[in-house]
Structure formats: structure tokens, C-alpha cells
Amino acid sequence: MLKMHFHGHSCWEFTDGTHRVLVDPFLTGNPLADVTAASFDGLDAIVITHGHGDHIGDAVEIAKRTGALVVSNFEIVNWFASRGCKGHPMNIGGGREFPFGHVKFTIAHHGSTGPEGEPLGNPMGVVLGIDGKKIYHAGDTALFYDMKLIGEMYGPLDAALLPIGDNFTMGIDDAVKAVELLAPKVAIPMHYNTFDVIRVDPKEWARKVESKGGRPAVVKPGGTYEIS
Numbered sequence: 001m002l003k004m005h006f007h008g009h010s011c012w013e014f015t016d017g018t019h020r021v022l023v024d025p026f027l028t029g030n031p032l033a034d035v036t037a038a039s040f041d042g043l044d045a046i047v048i049t050h051g052h053g054d055h056i057g058d059a060v061e062i063a064k065r066t067g068a069l070v071v072s073n074f075e076i077v078n079w080f081a082s083r084g085c086k087g088h089p090m091n092i093g094g095g096r097e098f099p100f101g102h103v104k105f106t107i108a109h110h111g112s113t114g115p116e117g118e119p120l121g122n123p124m125g126v127v128l129g130i131d132g133k134k135i136y137h138a139g140d141t142a143l144f145y146d147m148k149l150i151g152e153m154y155g156p157l158d159a160a161l162l163p164i165g166d167n168f169t170m171g172i173d174d175a176v177k178a179v180e181l182l183a184p185k186v187a188i189p190m191h192y193n194t195f196d197v198i199r200v201d202p203k204e205w206a207r208k209v210e211s212k213g214g215r216p217a218v219v220k221p222g223g224t225y226e227i228s
């Protein structure tokens, strides 16, 4: 069974009973976070979708303390290496099998400067293959039609984790269309209500997804979604 723990914003933790993978651990300064950087041990990997501070977050501290492998684009992995973290560089379109599962990076339409404004390559989404399940974490992105290709080629997706907060990423209606294109077994919203500028009603999104025949699940920060 795959457990997906939502730590608020775009931070997800995946556990299958053997392995533990964290994506975009923005905890310090995240008012929705239910855990702190000190909460993690026995972590296999930290996947980073892009360089923005609300995605790199506490990853340096967590990677250093746990020894977790940082998996991201070439520029971001070098940035972590210069801070004493071990990593594995990849890039958009690349896939690789790791002991904890499979990582395939996809496009995302967004930016990827670092916390100090340094250029950190291109933003990405990721399809994670863990415990025989396929999970798409879209990172921060606008809607793009190639989501259809992601669903067709790397699916069927057991879950799609999609930003719905608008302003910086897809808003509600674009994220409803994304569910249509991806056709996942379940779609779960993220990247909303952390800050005033991305305040939206996830129930409105869920209603609209259902009206199009999709299956939404709103997971509260601190909550867990299980896929058996």
C-alpha cells in the first residue's frame, strides 16, 4: 500500500512501508505545514521540482541530516552539492530507476530561479513510480495540452497532484481541464491557501472535476491518502 502524506503547499511524502520519498519540502514559513524539518529520518530521496523557495524549502537541512538523495535537474542538484548534499542530476524527459522507485521528469510551464534569484535550470513535473503505483506531481505549472501525453504514455496514473491556487499556477478551471487531459484515477489539489494570493475554494474545484466525470479528493494538510 502506498501512503501519500500531504504536508501542505506542494510538499508530499510517499511511503510504501520500505521506502520514503519527499517532494518539495517547504515547511519553515509554510503556515499549513504539519511537520518540521526535524521530523524526518530514514528518508531515501528528496525530489525537487524547481528552484523556488516554496519548493526547495527545508531540503538542504533535511538532506544533510538524513543523507537522503536529492533528485532534481542538473542545476538544482549542483546547487545542493555546493551545500554538502548528495544528489542525482536529471532533466526534463529523463527517467531513471532508483532503489526507491522510478523517477520521470516532465515539462512544467513556470520559472526556476533559486532562493537568492540564482538561475536553477527549468521547472519540472514528475511521474513517480513507487510500490507499483504511478503518481504525477505537476510541480508549479500552467495548464498545457501535453498533459494528455503524460496520461497516455506514463499512465494510467493512480493519482495526479495538481496546483489549483491560481496567480502563480493553474487556477480552478485550468486544473479541472488538467484532470480531463491526464485522466488519473484520482486528482488531488495542492498549492492553494498557503498565502492570500493563492486563496481558492478546493470544494469548487472538486465539484467541477466531478461534473466532468473525474474523481477528486481534497486532502487536508496533515492528511494522508492511501492507494492499495
Ligand code: NI
Pocket: 050, 052, 055, 110, 111, 140, 168
Ligand atoms: Ni514556483
Ligand code: MN
Pocket: 052, 054, 055, 140, 168, 191
Ligand atoms: Mn510554488
